[in-house]
Amino acid sequence: MDASTQQPEQNNMTAPNGGGEREVILEARDVTVSFGDKTILENLSLDVYRGEILGFVGGSGTGKSVLLRTVLGLNKKQSGTIKLLGVDLDGANERTRMAVDMRTGVLFQHGALFSALTVLENIQVPMREYLDLPPKLMNELARLKIDLVGLPQDAGPKYPSELSGGMIKRAALARALALDPAIVFLDEPTSGLDPIGAADFDDLVKTLRDTLGLTVYMVTHDLDSLFSACDRIAVLGKKRVLVDGTIEDMLKSDEPWVKSYFRGKRARQIDLEARETA
Amino acid sequence: MLTKAEDGASADAQLQDNADIAVTEDGDGVTCTFTGPWTTHSVAQVDAGMRELENRDGVRSLRLDLGQVSSFDTAGAWLIKRLAQKQANKGADVDFVNASDTMAILLDAVDEMAKFEDAPVTAGRFDWLAPFEIVGRNVASLGTDFLAGMHILGSTIRGAQMKLGRGHAINPAAIASQIDKMGVGAIPVVVLMAAIVGAIIAQQGAFQLRYFGAEIFVVDLVGILIMRELGVLLTAIMIAGRSGSAITAEIGSMKMREEIDALQVIGLNPVGVLVFPRLVALVIALPCLSIIANFAALGGAMFVAWSYSGIPPQAFIDRLRESIDLSSILAGLIKAPFMAIIIGIIGSVEGMKVGGSAESLGRQVTTSVVKSIFIVIVVDGLFAMFYAAINF
Incomplete structure (x- = not known):
């Protein structure tokens, strides 16, 4: 394999599930x-x-x-x-x-935000590392990501230790999305x-x-x-x-673990709701 | 839907392109045609141009043509939306042309942010009072640190009991393991350091005393200096660097992960569980290490006296027996438990001050070591003055 075929493909504008071979x-x-x-x-x-x-x-x-x-x-x-x-x-x-x-972007289970940096700086870490952006634009883009994941703007200058668990998750997602990844x-x-x-x-x-x-x-x-x-x-x-497929496939599966997972007490309630709304 | 980027050859050509804006003016109407990829990776090139467009006055109608954009993400959407919003605020009619569905969704997604006004940047001005503020804060924190230290000392003296005085949770196993870590583990480095320092002092002393033909007095010099001051001081400094930092780091990282809070709600006294065994272990280990350091330093000095000045070990020991007595040895060893307590308490206080970040852990460990070494030296000086005053 030579280097040119190894390049990861760029983000094109194909809509998701755009038909044809996936x-x-x-x-x-x-x-x-x-x-x-x-x-x-x-x-x-x-x-x-x-x-x-x-x-x-x-x-x-x-x-x-x-x-x-x-x-x-x-x-x-x-x-x-x-x-x-x-x-x-x-x-x-x-x-x-x-x-x-x-x-690629990764959201680790516990956020893994850099504790010495503010939320805004955390989001800017990948940008700083990979892109040559003017500082003003970088701030704007970081704030855009904060907005995109549903954090209030005043979370930007805060340190991870000052955030609640849910906010840490969102801030970590914002960092994962910093470069508009493909996956x-x-x-x-x-x-x-x-x-x-x-x-x-x-x-x-x-x-x-x-x-x-x-x-x-x-x-x-x-x-x-x-x-x-x-x-x-x-x-x-x-x-x-073990199995992969849509949620319907899961509900039909005979695999004991899958059965107890998706057809257990906690699942049944949600299943009912899902069918009603469907 | 854009089909351009989908077929292989032209997609490659498109990717080589840079993002660009073509501006055509028609009276006070402006049409901007955006071409190439408008993604996080490419917007840096067009940011300045877009800002210029945003600040243009007198635009009545603005047409934004997205038909030739090859790829698009939130960064591109943000730049275009920013332009639209700024011009709309100036009273221009803004039209989007040829925007695909996905582009429209993206443009909507960044809409909220475009309305958000740039917060004025408060530049850090140079303040003449800043140095005084730092000094003032340090003096104030000195007071609170002292109180915190006394608090820990107080709860330690009261014992390692649980809340409400239930049970005496003195854990001999914990104390023994701490003695092993902080005492036994430190023996090699203490021995080596003390022997070298003893040798250096002996050589320097012998060299100076040679002028007076009084080389044998190097034994008095080395004996008194090591027994009264250097043995214990060097050991304390080494332990402050070795174990003081470990205490701060251990307690600090437990604080970071709420383990200290967990101890508290389980009904244990964190000082009793964490600080007490370490403090007891230090108080036992430091005097023992000082004795070992004394022997090592004398050994080093004896070796140098023999090889450099030709004083045989037998003569060295005879002379030593005359020059030092029990009080010189005690004068040094009495200081050791005090220094142990200082190191332990400063290490614990700094550990408790660790906040949520890895940076604060590093800062407190540094502070802990610097502070304990400084205070150990100051206390050593106070002891010297005290001994002089009482002729000990």
Whole structure:
């Protein structure tokens, strides 16, 4: 593979689900990850298509976070290939890797905002690093992101330690979106938010997908999010993707864990509501 | 919907393009045609041009043609919306032409922000009073720090009990493990440092005393200096750097993650659980380390006296026995527990002051080490004056 074909494709104006063959933005094939002699993921394969919101569920300790970290290159994998934006990061040089980094955004579970910087400065970190923007424009764009994620403007000069949990989530999302990425990874974005805030967050993710053509990979346990925001759901279990499909597929599935997850007491209520509104 | 960017060849050509604006004027009507990619990565080039357009006066109608934009995101939308809003405020009629659906949604999304007026930037002016303000704040914080230190000392002396005096949670295992960490672990570095300093003093003393033919008195010099002052002072400084910083960092990071609050609500006294074992361990460990440092320094001095001045170890020890007595040894060792308490308390007080950020943790650790070394030296000076006054 030469360098020119390794370039990640640019953001074009294709509307999400624009018909025809859907473009694969993240492709994992036969990924195996183990720590010591404990295998966490074995021969896992997964496709994420451009412009979709993929919800990722699985019991505690099944390796959702490990997979996310492996995709992001924070964990080593024993075998398999992962292509992000059409680029295999294992064989990529520094330049292509940076180009991919610029087009991915990550929201870590606890926000991972830099505690020594204000919210505004946090959002500007990727801009400062990758783009040569005039300071005034950079301020405007950072404030735009603050507005976009539904934070009040007076949150900008605050430090992360002065923010509530929900605000930290939003500020972290604003930082993930700083460069208008093609794909964002969200690790439990609605955990710790009140139901109204969580619903707002789901709407926000959907709006961003519709406007920016964003692809969203969301690890979540929030059934509301899964029912209302996700186009497709993948279930992790037994070291691989057990099932993937729409919420209807999940409800039909015979897999015991999936059954108890989506047809349990807590799910039934939401299911009813979803059907009524549908 | 834009189809231009979708077919391969022209898409590549488009990507090479830069964002650009073509302005055509027709009387007091202006048409702006935007071309190329208008994304976060490209807007830097057109920002200045857009600001110029925004500030143009006398525009009656403004047509914004988005038909030739190859890619578009919030940054591009923001620049165009900013232009539209500024000109609309000046009374121009603004029209968007050829905007696709997704563009319209994006332009709507940034709408709220465009109305937001730029807050006036308050530039940091140079203030002549600023240095005095800093001094004043430091003096005031000295007072509160002293009170906080006394508070910790007070609760430690009262003991490590739980709230309401239930149970005496003195944990011998915790104290022993702290002694191991802060005392035993420090032995190699203390020995090495003390031996080198002892050797240096012996060499310098011998060199000067050689002029008077009184080289044997280097034993008196080294013996008294090390026993009364240097052994304990050097050890205290080393421990302040080694364990004082560790205490601040441990307590500080627990404070950052609300672990101190957790102790409190579980019904434990954070001072009792965290500070008490460390303080007790320091009070035990520092005198022991001082004794070890004394031996090491004398060993270093003895070696130099032998190799540099030709004083054999036997003569060195005989002379030492005459020059120092129990009071010289005690004069040094009495200071050790006080210094241990100072290091422990300053470390804890600074740890408790850590706020939410990693930066504040670093700042407090630095403050803790600097303060404890400074105060240890000051206290050593006070002891010297006290001993002189009572002829000890």
